[in-house]
Amino acid sequence: MTFHIRNAAIAAIALSATLGFTLATTAAQAETFSIGDITIETPWTRVTPAGARVAGGYMVITNNGTEPDRLIGGASEIAPRFEVHSMEMVDGVARMAEVEGGLEIPPGESVALEPGSYHVMFMNLATPVTMDEPVSGTLVFDNAGEVEITYAVAPMGSPRAPGGHGHGQD
Numbered sequence: 001m002t003f004h005i006r007n008a009a010i011a012a013i014a015l016s017a018t019l020g021f022t023l024a025t026t027a028a029q030a031e032t033f034s035i036g037d038i039t040i041e042t043p044w045t046r047v048t049p050a051g052a053r054v055a056g057g058y059m060v061i062t063n064n065g066t067e068p069d070r071l072i073g074g075a076s077e078i079a080p081r082f083e084v085h086s087m088e089m090v091d092g093v094a095r096m097a098e099v100e101g102g103l104e105i106p107p108g109e110s111v112a113l114e115p116g117s118y119h120v121m122f123m124n125l126a127t128p129v130t131m132d133e134p135v136s137g138t139l140v141f142d143n144a145g146e147v148e149i150t151y152a153v154a155p156m157g158s159p160r161a162p163g164g165h166g167h168g169q170d
Contacts, residue, residue, distance in 0.1 A: 094116075
């Protein structure tokens, strides 16, 4: 009987520690940033393979205001160039293009930047994206201005943000 109680107690302590770590990790990865009427939820990117020249960035942007705003640019510590892109499938081929004039965020609505859709591109990577640390960056909105954000890093090829957050494809 003592053996089973001791094992149950050890298992309960291990489970508590695991759950605590998981919740702390998920909370750290599910960051939200705000500026003016704009809220940015769960920015994330993926690990890049050696020699990659680009990386994508994903998030959900909500405009809590009564006027439209636009994501018109940004910057990142990992790349000298930052662009807002759209992606669509044309005759079975993925086509990406820079969104001219920026991405509109209508008042009272959210726009998901996710794999296979709108996203940001880090161009001419100066350093690869690794699991070692998140990526710092800035987003620039036409009305709200500039906001510093941090992109959580998901494994290479991941369809969604670390911790399962976000609207990524399966």
